[in-house]
Amino acid sequence: MAPSPPRSKNQSFQALVxxxxxxxxxxxxxxxxxxxxxxxxxxxxxxxxxxxVAIDVVVNQEQSFVASLGFExxxxxxxxxxxxxxxxxxxxxxxxxxxxxLWRNLAQRLQADMRQDTYEHAQRxxxxxxxxxxxxxxxxxxxxxxxxxxxxxxxGANAIIQVVVTVVTVGVVFFVLSPLIALLAFTxxxxxxxxxxxxxxxxxxxxxxxxxxxxxxxxxLSNNLSGIATIKSFTSEDxxxxxxxxxxxxxxxxxxxxxxxxxxxxxxxxxxILAGFLATFTVGGMMALNGSLNVGAYGVLVFxxxxxxxxxxxxxxxxxxxxxxxxxxxRILDLLEVPITVKDDSTTPLTxxxxxxxxxDNVSFHYATSGVGVDGIHLQVPAGNxxxxxxxxxxxKSTLIKLLLRFYDPENGRVLIDGQPITEVSMNSLRQxxxxxxxxxxxxxxxxxxxxxxxxxxxxxxxxxDAAKTAEAWSFIETLPxxxxxxxxxxxVRLSGGQRQRLSLARALLKDPPILxxxxxxxxxxxxxxxxxxxxxxxxxxxxxxxxxxxRLSTIVHAxxxxxxxxxxxxxxxxxxxxxxxxxxxxxxxxxxxxxAQVGDMxxxxx
Numbered sequence: 001m002a003p004s005p006p007r008s009k010n011q012s013f014q015a016l017v018x019x020x021x022x023x024x025x026x027x028x029x030x031x032x033x034x035x036x037x038x039x040x041x042x043x044x045x046x047x048x049x050x051x052x053v054a055i056d057v058v059v060n061q062e063q064s065f066v067a068s069l070g071f072e073x074x075x076x077x078x079x080x081x082x083x084x085x086x087x088x089x090x091x092x093x094x095x096x097x098x099x100x101x102l103w104r105n106l107a108q109r110l111q112a113d114m115r116q117d118t119y120e121h122a123q124r125x126x127x128x129x130x131x132x133x134x135x136x137x138x139x140x141x142x143x144x145x146x147x148x149x150x151x152x153x154x155x156g157a158n159a160i161i162q163v164v165v166t167v168v169t170v171g172v173v174f175f176v177l178s179p180l181i182a183l184l185a186f187t188x189x190x191x192x193x194x195x196x197x198x199x200x201x202x203x204x205x206x207x208x209x210x211x212x213x214x215x216x217x218x219x220x221l222s223n224n225l226s227g228i229a230t231i232k233s234f235t236s237e238d239x240x241x242x243x244x245x246x247x248x249x250x251x252x253x254x255x256x257x258x259x260x261x262x263x264x265x266x267x268x269x270x271x272x273i274l275a276g277f278l279a280t281f282t283v284g285g286m287m288a289l290n291g292s293l294n295v296g297a298y299g300v301l302v303f304x305x306x307x308x309x310x311x312x313x314x315x316x317x318x319x320x321x322x323x324x325x326x327x328x329x330x331r332i333l334d335l336l337e338v339p340i341t342v343k344d345d346s347t348t349p350l351t352x353x354x355x356x357x358x359x360x361d362n363v364s365f366h367y368a369t370s371g372v373g374v375d376g377i378h379l380q381v382p383a384g385n386x387x388x389x390x391x392x393x394x395x396x397k398s399t400l401i402k403l404l405l406r407f408y409d410p411e412n413g414r415v416l417i418d419g420q421p422i423t424e425v426s427m428n429s430l431r432q433x434x435x436x437x438x439x440x441x442x443x444x445x446x447x448x449x450x451x452x453x454x455x456x457x458x459x460x461x462x463x464x465x466d467a468a469k470t471a472e473a474w475s476f477i478e479t480l481p482x483x484x485x486x487x488x489x490x491x492x493v494r495l496s497g498g499q500r501q502r503l504s505l506a507r508a509l510l511k512d513p514p515i516l517x518x519x520x521x522x523x524x525x526x527x528x529x530x531x532x533x534x535x536x537x538x539x540x541x542x543x544x545x546x547x548x549x550x551x552r553l554s555t556i557v558h559a560x561x562x563x564x565x566x567x568x569x570x571x572x573x574x575x576x577x578x579x580x581x582x583x584x585x586x587x588x589x590x591x592x593x594x595x596x597a598q599v600g601d602m603x604x605x606x607x
Contacts, residue, residue, distance in 0.1 A: 011205075012326040019149075019329050022336075026110060033102035036095045037158045041165040043092035048303035049173065050085055099158055107153035115146045118335055126342040127407040128368065136219020141335055144214055145328035152325030159318045170304045177301060178293060184279035185305050188272035195268050199261060199319060206258035207327040213251040215331075220247045258323075280305040342409050349429035355383035355418050356433075356514040356545030358404065363413035365403060374399050374568040376413075381561075383418070383514075386546040388556035390586065391565035397549045399568075401517055404547075405434060417515070435508035439520035439549075441500040443492030448477055449484035451492075451503055455511035467510035470540065473502035509540060516540065518548045553590050562586065 023030065119142055122129075167189065174182035224231065224240050231240050284301050287293035358381040366373035374396040381387045389397040402408050403415055406422055414421050422430050435455070443451050452467060453459045464484065468474040476499055480486045492500045508516060518537075534555060540546070550556045557576045564572040564579070564586050572584050579586040 011208075011330070012323060015326040015329045015333070018333050019326075022114075022333060023110060026106060029102065029106045029109075033099055033106055033158075034161055036099035036102055037161045038165050040092055040095035040099055041162040042169060043088050043095060044162075045166065045169055045304070046088045046092075047085065049300055050081055050088070103158050104154055107150045110153065111146045111150040114149070114332060115142050118142050118146070118332060121336050121338070121340075124340050124344070125338060126340070127402065128341070129338060132369070134215075134219040134223075136217075136222040137215035138335075139222065140211075140215040140218040141331050144218070145211060145331050148211075148328040149325045149332070152321050156318050156321040156325065160322070163318070173304060174301065178284070178287070181280055181284050181287075181293075181301055184283055185276045185301070187279065188276040191272045192269055195272075199264070202261045203258055203319065203323045206254070206261060207323045208330070210251070210254045210258055210324070211327045211331055213247075213254045217244075217247045217251050220244055258320075277305050342406055344427040346424050346426050348425050350417060350420060350425050350433055354433045354514040357381065357383040357416075357418050358387075358515065358545060358547065359414075359416040359419070360400060360403075361414045361416060363400075363403060363410045363415060365399060365408060365410045367399075372396070372568065374403075374565075377565075377568075377570060379563060379570075381545055381547065383545055384543060385560040386541050386548065386558070388548045388550060388559035388562045389565060390550060390553065390556065390562060390589070391571075395565040396568040397565050398519060400565075401436070401519055401547070401549065404517070405436065406430060432511075433513055434515045434517060435511050435513035436517045437501075437505050437508045437519065441492065441497075441504040443488050443495070443500055443503060445488070445490045447482075447485045447487055448480075448503060451488060452484075452506045452510055454507055459510055463510060464506075467506040468503075470509050471502045471506035472535075473499070473506050476502075513544070515545045515547070518546065518550075520549055520551065553586075553593055 122138065122142075171182065171186065174185055220243065224244065231237060280301055284293060358379070360377050360379040363377045364373070364375050372394060377396070377400065379387065379400075389400065391397055399408075403410055404422070406427060409423065414423070416422065417425075417430070417433065444454065449461075449464060452464050456463075461484070465474060468477055468484075477483060477486070486494075488494055488500075488503075492503070495503070505518075537546070538558070548556055548559065556562060559576070561573060562576060562579055563570055564584075566585065572579055572582065572586055574582065580590060581587075
């Protein structure tokens with residue numbers, strides 16, 4: 001993992017601005033929740049003011065502040081205060097209920113929409129992005145980071161709003177009652193605010209590091225659980241456990257550094273609060289004793305000092321939550337802002353019916369990371385023909401398939417289907433016309449039925465069974481106790497490699513595409529199954545274009561054209577018999593695979 005770039009001091013507030021920009025559709029909900037938080041806090045502060053007013057009534061009676069409002073006797077004044085206290089407590093309870101409902105529902109809605117938006121955006125990104133990012137990092141961003149933001153919205157946002165309301169409201173009351181004591185009580189607040197921003201700047205980069213370590217840990221767990229069979233076969237359990245422990249300890253250390261900074265905030269704030277409270281308590285008391293301050297006002301000031309300053313101790317936890325949330329927000333929004341390079345700009349479908357003529361017109365493409373790829377490839381596959389691509393690993397065969405499916409766009413040249421450039425038709429139309437059976441078969445957790453019908457969810461059982469029979473899969477499916485409803489397990493772990501391969505072929509056949517791409521489709525099957533699949537392929541190929549990538553040359557002898565790719569370029573092309581007669585690379589490979597290798601064949605293959 002590369003070190004994170006240095007960030008500006010106001011990185012968290014920049015993330016907050018970006019979040020608010022993203023959440024502009026939730027503006028009414030945010031305003032409603034904020035309004036309820038403000039009103040709740042105003043009601044929450046009022047009882048302290050009423051206590052001071054009550055003291056004023058007891059001490060001054062007919063000369064009290066309440067008496068000036070028309071309540072003449074002390075009994076009437078106390079009764080009025082009692083009624084007002086009930087209304088205030090009821091109002092506080094009501095608006096606490098409302099702000100909790102509003103903030104929590106907002107948190108749930110925003111996190112669900114943000115996760116969905118992030119996932120849908122990721123699905124539209126080109127394959128190069130996924131080749132440069134680990135799945136663990138992406139899962140951590142879409143799950144853990146989104147949940148971190150949800151936790152802040154659940155409580156942290158309300159806490160920040162209510163601290164601001166407390167400072168402003170209590171400040172107004174203080175300056176009305178005694179400007180001198182107000183100045184003394186508010187003296188610690190600049191220190192508290194400075195401390196909050198100071199620790200925020202210190203904690204921000206630390207929590208960014210925490211989020212990175214979470215992604216690393218998730219990636220390690222994901223990789224190890226996916227590769228558990230390899231780990232067991234190499235008896236590497238202890239080594240992988242140690243590597244996981246290292247990743248886990250790195251996460252713990254990152255958290256420890258962040259906690260060390262955030263925890264130092266509370267003692268500083270406590271001492272600042274003590275200074276403000278002692279100033280109000282002492283100076284206000286002296287002023288009350290010499291008669292320059294009303295006793296009731298003194299009571300209000302003492303109670304409100306605690307109400308003013310004590311909630312500021314919660315700034316440590318709130319800032320901690322805020323920093324974690326903003327670090328997560330940056331990662332989420334950074335992912336949402338990754339540009340889509342292979343764009344689906346066209347709404348024009350392929351002309352129907354799709355005949356399946358494929359043209360690769362002088363195409364060049366190279367991977368940014370390795371520089372390998374293809375150079376000036378030209379291929380013409382007539383509709384209904386079978387093209388076989390052979391060559392060494394890394395020669396560029398699979399790259400051509402990725403360009404056909406528009407996982408990438410070529411740097412030069414064009415790919416056309418039935419004469420239409422694929423960049424000028426909709427992605428959905430293009431990919432609906434192509435069925436892919438990959439060497440790396442991926443089955444989704446669910447039943448055999450679900451996986452075969454993945455490309456055609458509304459297919460009836462007869463069509464599913466017919467596809468399974470054509471792919472030579474029905475013979476093993478019908479022996480299973482649950483038949484088509486048998487669970488395949490995560491990634492098809494409950495099935496053998498050959499069974500997964502046949503289900504993948506059945507899945508592509510049920511889609512019934514005019515173009516079928518087989519990328520080492522028989523690599524994981526035994527000889528008997530391969531022969532069965534070859535028989536089915538002869539039936540499958542009728543009426544559709546088939547492009548095959550194969551290392552086993554025996555599987556492609558009946559192809560209409562065989563193209564040998566070497567180092568990203570066409571080295572040989574022709575039928576099986578013509579390539580044998582040419583006595584080149586293909587012929588040497590054929591003799592090696594059939595056991596008829598001659599002296600010099602290995603030299604030809606190594607060139």
